[in-house]
Amino acid sequence: MTTITKDNIIDSLLSSVQPNGNSEAVQIIRDNGFPTNKHEEYKFTNITKRIENKIQAFQQAKPFYLTEEDVTNAIIKNLDADVLVFNNGQFSSELSRIGEGYSVSTIGSGESPFTIKDLYGDSYLALNNASFENGIYIQIPKNKVLDKPVLILNLVKANEGQLITPKIWIDCAENTEAVFIDQAVSQDEETYFLNGSVEIRTAANSHIHYYRVQIQNSEALEVNNLLTDIHRDSTFTSFLLSLEGDMIRNNVTLNLLDTGCEGNMYGLYLLGGKTHVDNHTNVDHTKPHCESNELYKGVLTDKSRGVFNGKIFVREDAQKTNAFQQNNNILLSDEATINTKPQLEIWADDVKCSHGCTTGQLDEEALFYLQARGIDKDQGKALLLYAFAGDVIEHVKIEAFKEYCIDLVQKKLGTNF
Amino acid sequence: MLSIKNLHASIEGTPILKGINLEVKAGEVHAIMGPNGSGKSTLASVLAGREEYEVTQGEVTFKSKDLLDLSPEDRAREGVFLAFQYPVEIPGVSSTNFLRTAVNQVREYRGQDPLDAVKFLTLIKEKMKLVEIDQKLLSRSLNEGFSGGEKKRNEIFQMAMLEPTLSILDETDSGLDIDALRIVSNGVNQLKSDDKATIVVTHYQRLLDYIIPDFVHVLYNGKIVKSGTKELALELEEKGYDWIKEEADKATV
Numbered sequence: 001m002t003t004i005t006k007d008n009i010i011d012s013l014l015s016s017v018q019p020n021g022n023s024e025a026v027q028i029i030r031d032n033g034f035p036t037n038k039h040e041e042y043k044f045t046n047i048t049k050r051i052e053n054k055i056q057a058f059q060q061a062k063p064f065y066l067t068e069e070d071v072t073n074a075i076i077k078n079l080d081a082d083v084l085v086f087n088n089g090q091f092s093s094e095l096s097r098i099g100e101g102y103s104v105s106t107i108g109s110g111e112s113p114f115t116i117k118d119l120y121g122d123s124y125l126a127l128n129n130a131s132f133e134n135g136i137y138i139q140i141p142k143n144k145v146l147d148k149p150v151l152i153l154n155l156v157k158a159n160e161g162q163l164i165t166p167k168i169w170i171d172c173a174e175n176t177e178a179v180f181i182d183q184a185v186s187q188d189e190e191t192y193f194l195n196g197s198v199e200i201r202t203a204a205n206s207h208i209h210y211y212r213v214q215i216q217n218s219e220a221l222e223v224n225n226l227l228t229d230i231h232r233d234s235t236f237t238s239f240l241l242s243l244e245g246d247m248i249r250n251n252v253t254l255n256l257l258d259t260g261c262e263g264n265m266y267g268l269y270l271l272g273g274k275t276h277v278d279n280h281t282n283v284d285h286t287k288p289h290c291e292s293n294e295l296y297k298g299v300l301t302d303k304s305r306g307v308f309n310g311k312i313f314v315r316e317d318a319q320k321t322n323a324f325q326q327n328n329n330i331l332l333s334d335e336a337t338i339n340t341k342p343q344l345e346i347w348a349d350d351v352k353c354s355h356g357c358t359t360g361q362l363d364e365e366a367l368f369y370l371q372a373r374g375i376d377k378d379q380g381k382a383l384l385l386y387a388f389a390g391d392v393i394e395h396v397k398i399e400a401f402k403e404y405c406i407d408l409v410q411k412k413l414g415t416n417f
Numbered sequence: 418m419l420s421i422k423n424l425h426a427s428i429e430g431t432p433i434l435k436g437i438n439l440e441v442k443a444g445e446v447h448a449i450m451g452p453n454g455s456g457k458s459t460l461a462s463v464l465a466g467r468e469e470y471e472v473t474q475g476e477v478t479f480k481s482k483d484l485l486d487l488s489p490e491d492r493a494r495e496g497v498f499l500a501f502q503y504p505v506e507i508p509g510v511s512s513t514n515f516l517r518t519a520v521n522q523v524r525e526y527r528g529q530d531p532l533d534a535v536k537f538l539t540l541i542k543e544k545m546k547l548v549e550i551d552q553k554l555l556s557r558s559l560n561e562g563f564s565g566g567e568k569k570r571n572e573i574f575q576m577a578m579l580e581p582t583l584s585i586l587d588e589t590d591s592g593l594d595i596d597a598l599r600i601v602s603n604g605v606n607q608l609k610s611d612d613k614a615t616i617v618v619t620h621y622q623r624l625l626d627y628i629i630p631d632f633v634h635v636l637y638n639g640k641i642v643k644s645g646t647k648e649l650a651l652e653l654e655e656k657g658y659d660w661i662k663e664e665a666d667k668a669t670v
C-alpha cells in the first residue's frame with residue numbers, strides 16, 4: 001500500500017484540474033494545502049484525511065447513462081418543479097426541464113460569471129473552481145417571480161469516477177423571487193467525494209430561498225460551499241437538512257452588503273451510525289438596518305458527530321443590526337458528540353446580537369409520561385424529538401418539499417433513534 | 418384486581434419501599450395517606466413502570482398478569498392509569514395529537530379499531546364536559562403553561578379518554594380550590610364502576626368527603642403501617658401523623 005503524503009493528496013486532487021482551470025484557484029491550493037485537523041476551520045473535521053483513506057483514484061467523475069425515467073424517479077414526490085439535472089456533477093441540458101422566464105447557460109471550466117469573495121481561502125472551494133467542467137449560470141431577469149421552485153438534481157454514480165464537482169452561479173436581478181432545492185441522489189452505495197459550490201448574488205429587493213437535503217448514501221463525502229452576496233432590501237433564506245453520509249462539511253456564507261437586508265440560515269441534522277456533519281456558517285453585516293436569524297438543531301445518536309460553528313461579523317458601519325443565532329442539540333448516546341461554537345465579532349455599538357447553544361438529552365420524564373398514557377416508547381421518543389426539531393422545517397415555504405422533509409425526519413426519528 | 422406482595426423498591430441504591438402489601442378489588446376505592454417523603458409517589462411510579470426505580474423484592478399482579486413484567490405503555494394499555502402528582506409539560510407536542518396517538522394505541526392493544534377524526538372529536542367533546550375543561554387548552558402544547566388546576570383537570574380528562582380499570586391519583590387534589598376539587602372529584606366519581614378500582618393518594622381528608630374510600634392506608638417510611646376505614650382519615654386530620662410515627666418506630670425497634 002502506498003502512503004499518501006500531504007503533497008501527494010494535493011497532487012492527486014490537482015490531477016482533476018481542467019487544462020484551462022482557474023490558475024488563481026490552483027495557487028490557493030498550492031499555498032494553503034488541503035486542511036487537516038491542524039487547520040483552525042477544519043479542526044474537528046479532517047475531511048482531507050478521510051478522502052485519503054477512502055478514495056483511491058482522484059478521477060473527475062464522468063457522466064453516465066441516464067434516462068428521462070431515472071430523472072423522474074429521482075424527483076421528490078408531488079413536487080411541481082423545474083428540474084436542472086447534473087450528471088455526476090456536470091450539467092445536462094437534455095435531461096433538464098427548464099421553465100420560462102429565466103435563463104440557464106453552461107459555463108465551461110476556467111470561466112466565471114462572477115465571484116463572491118471567500119474570506120477563508122478554502123482550498124476545497126478553490127478546487128471546485130479549478131476542476132469543474134460543465135457548471136451553470138442561472139439568470140433571473142428584473143421583476144421575475146418564478147412560479148415554480150427550481151430543483152437542482154445531482155445524480156451521482158461513483159463507479160464513473162469519484163470526484164464530483166457541481167458548480168452553480170445564480171444571479172437574481174431586482175425584484176425577483178425564487179426557490180432553489182438542491183439535492184444529490186446517489187445511484188449506488190459507493191464512496192464518492194462531492195465538492196460543490198453555489199454562488200448566489202441578488203440585486204435589490206429580491207427574495208431567494210435555497211434548500212438542500214443531504215440523504216445520499218452513507219459512504220458519501222461532501223464539501224459544499226454556499227456563498228451569497230445580498231443587496232439592498234433583499235431576503236435570503238437557506239435551509240439544510242442533513243440525514244445521511246459519511247462526512248459532510250457545509251460552509252454557508254452570507255454577505256449582507258446593503259441596508260434593509262435579511263438573511264436567514266436554518267439547519268437540521270439527524271445523525272446516526274458514524275455520520276459526521278459539520279456546519280460552518282458565516283454572516284457578515286456590513287451596512288445598517290439588517291437582520292440575520294440563524295437556527296440550527298441536531299439530534300445525534302450512535303457514534304455520530306456534529307460540528308456547528310457560527311460566525312457573525314458586525315462591521316463598524318452596520319449600526320442597528322439585529323443578529324440572532326441559536327444551536328440546540330440532543331445527544332441520544334454516550335458516544336455521540338457535538339462541538340458547537342458561536343463566534344461573534346462586533347465593531348458597531350448600536351446592535352442587538354444574541355446567541356445561544358444547548359446540548360441536552362432526551363427528556364426521560366416526558367417520555368415516561370407519554371408511555372404512561374399507552375404510547376409506545378419509540379413512538380414517544382419520535383414525538384418528543386420531532387417536537388424539539390420540527391420547528392426548523394417550518395421555515396420551508398414550498399409545501400410539497402416541506403412535507404417531504406417532515407416525512408423524512410419523522411421516518412428517521414421513528415426508527416433507529 | 419391488584420395484588421401487591423412484599424414490594425421493595427429503591428432508587429440509586431437507596432431503599433424507598435420496604436415491603437408493601439396491598440390488595441385492591443374491583444369496585445373499591447383505596448386512599449393512601451402519609452407524611453411527605455414516605456414513598457407514596459414512589460409506589461405510584463413503580464406501579465406505572467418508571468424505570469428509575471428498581472424493584473428489589475416482591476411481586477405485583479394485575480388482572481392475574483405479572484405487572485412488573487410489562488413495559489409502562491403496556492401497563493397503560495392493560496388499564497393502569499397514573500394521574501401524575503406533577504404532570505409534565507411537553508412543549509411542541511400538541512394535546513390533541515398526543516391524545517389521538519394514546520387513545521388509538523390503547524385501542525389497538527385492546528383489539529378495537531382506531532377512531533377516525535370525527536369519532537375522536539366526538540369522544541373528546543363528551544369527555545371534556547366531565548371535567549369542564551376548556552377546549553382552548555387542547556389546542557396548546559401538552560400541559561405547557563397550564564395552571565396547576567388545569568394540569569390536574571387535564572389528568573382526569575386523559576383518564577376519561579383512556580378508560581382505565583385501575584386509576585391511581587397521586588395528589589390530584591393538592592393545590593385545587595374547592596370548586597376545582599368538586600369538578601375533579603365529580604369527574605372521578607362518574608368514571609367509577611363495579612369493575613373498576615381507584616387508588617387516591619392524598620394529604621387532605623377533605624378529598625375523601627367527595628371521593629369516599631372503602632379503605633384508608635397510612636404509608637410511612639416505605640411501609641403501610643396502618644389501615645382502616647374512612648374514619649382513620651378523620652382521625653389523621655385531627656391528630657396528625659406523630660402518633661402513627663411513634664407506633665411504627667416503636668414496632669421496628
Ligand SMILES: Nc1ncnc2c1ncn2[C@@H]1O[C@H](COP(=O)(O)OP(=O)(O)OP(=O)(O)O)[C@@H](O)[C@H]1O
Pocket residue numbers: 428429431433451452453454455456457458459460502
Ligand atoms: N429521584 C430520586 N432520587 C433520590 N431520592 C428520591 C428520588 N425520588 C424520590 N426520592 C426519595 O424517596 C423518598 C420518597 O419520595 P416520594 O416522592 O415517594 O414521597 P411522597 O410520599 O410521595 O412525598 P410527598 O407527600 O411529598 O409527595 C423521599 O425521601 C425522596 O426524597
Ligand SMILES: [Mg+2]
Pocket residue numbers: 457458459502587588
Ligand atoms: Mg408524592
